[in-house]
Each structure stands twice: as structure tokens, then as C-alpha cells.
Amino acid sequence: MPERIYNFSPGPATLPYEVLQEASRDVLNFRDKGIGILEISHRSKEFSEVIQEAEADLRELMDIPDDYYVLFLQGGASTQFAMVPMNLLMPDKKGAYLNTGTWAKKAIKEAKTIAKVQVAYSSEDSSFDHVPTDDQYDVDEDAEYLYFVSNNTIYGTQFHKFPEKGKMLVSDMSSDILSRRFDIRPFGLIFAGAQKNMGPAGVTVVIVRKDLVNRAPENLSTMFKYKTHAEKGSMFNTPPCFSIYCVGRVLKWLKAKGGVDAIEKINREKAKILYDAIDNSDFYKGHARPDSRSFMNVTFNLPTPELEKKFVEEAEKEGLSGLKGHRSIGGIRASIYNAFPVKGVEELVEFMKEFERKNG
Missing domain, CATH: 3.90.1150.10 (Aspartate Aminotransferase, domain 1)
Known part of the structure; x- marks a missing residue:
């Protein structure tokens, strides 16, 4: 094998070398069971332990209270652009959004197909070279939540102080989750694609306050309801087992650090x-x-x-x-x-x- 290079890619991104070594062994023989992690049943005792440990470690690292669900979903962060308003907004309700880059724009576009949207701030005119402070925008009184992207991979900007506008916060934290300490309690929902800071592509972590999963309309398709996945422990259908396993190993690595x-x-x-x-x-x-x-x-x-x-x-x-x-x-x-x-x-x-x- 050639000498490893330094991978500055925005995602899929570099993984801890120790995790790659461990995964390479477990692909062939997981926990000395004579079967690889890619082959074991998601209903097996062994995988149940994998997903339960990953959730427990994430809760510990982020200080996630018991009144939040931790879900391991598929479809990437882009699916969450639609699932968030589908589940949290009825057609006559409104979500407020901060437009600070490409991924925020995509989320706004999806939300507009589902419910009312207020774009409370946009930095597009300055090529998305900054994020706003609280005194630079107002949020409509009837907005159900304030949505923002905590870190913008394309333009290299980041919220160093999260919004404090008296609204429930919703955030796409795909590219900086677990990189710094913060209080989760002002947030109704956080989601993050794993492939930047948590593991390989294939799994998206959603942390959602438990009372919010009951907001989804009855006619919403089963797979698009957070409640569906919350009630089944992220195993309503076959989950992305290997990606979840890798996230779990990265969390162990982070704890050891x-x-x-x-x-x-x-x-x-x-x-x-x-x-x-x-x-x-x-x-x-x-x-x-x-x-x-x-x-x-x-x-x-x-x-x-x-x-x-x-x-x-x-x-x-x-x-x-x-x-x-x-x-x-x-x-x-x-x-x-x-x-x-x-x-x-x-x-x-x-x-x-x-x-x-x-x-x-």
C-alpha cells in the first residue's frame, strides 16, 4: 500500500486511521463470529448492540437529554430538507430560514413546496461570505421554527454563536457536528449527514425532540414520518448497517481522544x-x-x-x-x-x- 495522503476533501472526508484498521478487520470477521459486519442481520443481537452503543455514545458526547430521539436514517441530509417541513409544518404554518449558502438555499426551495417560508436573512449578495448576528434580522412572530446551517462547507463560514430569537431552532449540522460543545435544548431538531465529521456516507443522524414527532399529518407517507423510525428504533426497514457501525467506531475514537x-x-x-x-x-x-x-x-x-x-x-x-x-x-x-x-x-x-x- 502506498503512503497515505492528506485528504482535504469536504466529504466523504478523512476518517480516523484507527477506525479504518478496525473496520477492515470487522469486514472479514466481526467480533470473532466468523462473519463480517457487512453480512450480519440488522435484526441480530450483534447489530442491536452496535446501534444501541452508537446512540448511547452520541448521547454522552453531546449531552442529549432523554426527551430527544436519536435516529439513524437514510437519504442523506438532502432528504431532511423536505422531511423537516413535512413533519414540523402544516400547510398553513410557516418556517423561518437563514440563507447563508448553497445548502440553506436548497432547504428553502424544498420547504417552499410544502409550507410557508420566511427568508429572514440572506448573505447571497456578498457571495455568502458571512453569517448574520441576531441584530441583523427579524423572525416573523408566527414562524414555528428558525432553520439555519451551522457550518457552510462551500463558502467556509460558520455560526460561532447560535441564533437567540426566541424560536425553536432547527439546524443542518452535517459539517461540524461533534466539533464543539453547545447546548442542545434550544433545538427542536438537528440533522447531520455522517460523511463529513462522523463516518462514511450512507447514514444521516437526526436528533429530534420527542413531542415533535407527533406533528406529522396522518396522510404523510410512512417512510417520511419521524414517528415511524422513532417507534422502531431506526429499524423500520433495513438500516445502513455498515455506516452506522462506522459512526459508532468514530464515536469511540472521539471518546478516547x-x-x-x-x-x-x-x-x-x-x-x-x-x-x-x-x-x-x-x-x-x-x-x-x-x-x-x-x-x-x-x-x-x-x-x-x-x-x-x-x-x-x-x-x-x-x-x-x-x-x-x-x-x-x-x-x-x-x-x-x-x-x-x-x-x-x-x-x-x-x-x-x-x-x-x-x-x-
Whole structure:
């Protein structure tokens, strides 16, 4: 096997090497049962233990109270764009949304097909280079919830302080869940696709307050009701077993690292190293405003698109992969989620300095 590269991809993203090693063994022989994790029945005692442990560890790491369900669903975070208003809003009710990037726009589009929507704020006019503070927008009194994307992978922005508008919060936390400590109690629902910070693609975690699952209209299709999955312990149908298993192993890894508080400290260290390199250079320019910068996805530009292309190509040769920015804004994007090592950030900074020396 060749030497492992540093994967800066925004998702599917890098996983802890220890988890990959453990998974590679369990694919062939899970818990010395003579059968692999990909083959065991989701109704078996062994898999029941896997999913129950994953839920228990997530509850511990995020301090999730008993009055919330933890669901392991399929369909990606994109399915949640529709499921949230389907379950929480009747046709005559309204949801308030903060438009801070591509994924928020997609959620707004889906919600508008189901119920009334208030776009309380949009940063589109400034190329989504920031997230708002509470004093920059108002939420309609009749809005049932305030929806926001906690971290924007494409534009490299992040809410460092969550909204406090007296409304139940709903958030897409696909790209920064478990990266920092916060109080879940103001939230009615949180969802996250696993493939950025929790595990491989295939499973979406939904954390929903128990009283909310009864809001869904009776004529809503069975599979689209949170209540369906809550009542069956996420096993109404065959769940994405291997993805859930991997999430469980990542949670164990995170606990061994010292939990969310410990990983938040590391995440801040990684981001500071990279942002300092950008700020101390006239060659590189960050996309996000300093007060909205993401600790997970660092986006920046070089003087020309031609230099950006050259940067990506030469970085790839040095084992620094996945740095090409999203097609909508171009530039460079370094995704440095929980499992991404500090050493990889340090090596990227050294490459940036050398590239600037040769091309600046």
C-alpha cells in the first residue's frame, strides 16, 4: 500500500486511521463470529448492540437529554430538507430560514413546496461570505421554527454563536457536528449527514425532540414520518448497517481522544495555523469574513485562477489532496474535520509558503 495522503476533501472526508484498521478487520470477521459486519442481520443481537452503543455514545458526547430521539436514517441530509417541513409544518404554518449558502438555499426551495417560508436573512449578495448576528434580522412572530446551517462547507463560514430569537431552532449540522460543545435544548431538531465529521456516507443522524414527532399529518407517507423510525428504533426497514457501525467506531475514537471539548481545542489549533498563514500573506486571500470563519472548511483564493489550478495540481503531487474549491466559487478549500491531523495542516502551510515564494 502506498503512503497515505492528506485528504482535504469536504466529504466523504478523512476518517480516523484507527477506525479504518478496525473496520477492515470487522469486514472479514466481526467480533470473532466468523462473519463480517457487512453480512450480519440488522435484526441480530450483534447489530442491536452496535446501534444501541452508537446512540448511547452520541448521547454522552453531546449531552442529549432523554426527551430527544436519536435516529439513524437514510437519504442523506438532502432528504431532511423536505422531511423537516413535512413533519414540523402544516400547510398553513410557516418556517423561518437563514440563507447563508448553497445548502440553506436548497432547504428553502424544498420547504417552499410544502409550507410557508420566511427568508429572514440572506448573505447571497456578498457571495455568502458571512453569517448574520441576531441584530441583523427579524423572525416573523408566527414562524414555528428558525432553520439555519451551522457550518457552510462551500463558502467556509460558520455560526460561532447560535441564533437567540426566541424560536425553536432547527439546524443542518452535517459539517461540524461533534466539533464543539453547545447546548442542545434550544433545538427542536438537528440533522447531520455522517460523511463529513462522523463516518462514511450512507447514514444521516437526526436528533429530534420527542413531542415533535407527533406533528406529522396522518396522510404523510410512512417512510417520511419521524414517528415511524422513532417507534422502531431506526429499524423500520433495513438500516445502513455498515455506516452506522462506522459512526459508532468514530464515536469511540472521539471518546478516547477526550471527547468534544478535547477535539474542539484541536480544531481551533488547526484552524489558527491555517488562517494565520493566510492573514500573514498578501498572496492568499480568505473568502469568509474573519468573524464568520469556519473551523472546518477554510476557503481562500490566489491572485489568478491559473495560479489556483497550478496550486491544486502541485499540492496533489505532494500528497495534499482534495484542495480544489467548489465549482460555484472556485479557489481553494481545505476541509479539516475532526479526524484531520494537525501535521497535515502544518504540511499544507509549508507548501503554501514555498508556492508563494516561487510564484508570488
